[in-house]
Amino acid sequence: MVWELGFSTLQWTKALHVISVMAWMAGHFYLPRLFVYHAQEPAGSATGETFKVMERRLLRAIMNPAAVATLVTGLMLLGNLTVEEWSEPWLHIKLTCIVGLYVMHGLMAKWRKDFLEDRNTRSHKFYRVANEIPTVLMVILVIAIFVTRFG
Numbered sequence: 001m002v003w004e005l006g007f008s009t010l011q012w013t014k015a016l017h018v019i020s021v022m023a024w025m026a027g028h029f030y031l032p033r034l035f036v037y038h039a040q041e042p043a044g045s046a047t048g049e050t051f052k053v054m055e056r057r058l059l060r061a062i063m064n065p066a067a068v069a070t071l072v073t074g075l076m077l078l079g080n081l082t083v084e085e086w087s088e089p090w091l092h093i094k095l096t097c098i099v100g101l102y103v104m105h106g107l108m109a110k111w112r113k114d115f116l117e118d119r120n121t122r123s124h125k126f127y128r129v130a131n132e133i134p135t136v137l138m139v140i141l142v143i144a145i146f147v148t149r150f151g
Helices: 007-039 046-078 089-116 124-130 133-149
Strands: none
Touching: 007 046, 007 089, 007 124, 007 133, 046 089, 089 124, 089 133
């Protein structure tokens, strides 16, 4: 079913979507970087305990609400697409990357819990590589939307 959003509603939905995506992606870029530094600290150290607070606040206060807002506004925008747009490759590429970002979000929540419980077994090098995955997904998303769709 196509939602018939009025001009101002559609524009506000797009604006809120971009804002929430930006906040969510900021968390995707920063949380694994915190993990890189946290993994270099001994369990129970004062610095490690500070990282636990920073990681919790970033995930719960910024990333989780931004992920929900991104999903809600994204679904509203999807509901406004035409039948023809649903068959276009850019949309399938975008949706695949979005699933990847939500998987990464879930993994980061799990990794944060491992750090919280002093059960992290991964090295800082692992988190350096993990830190690149959201960047790659974002680049593919932007190219799919702006080059493939509007190109």
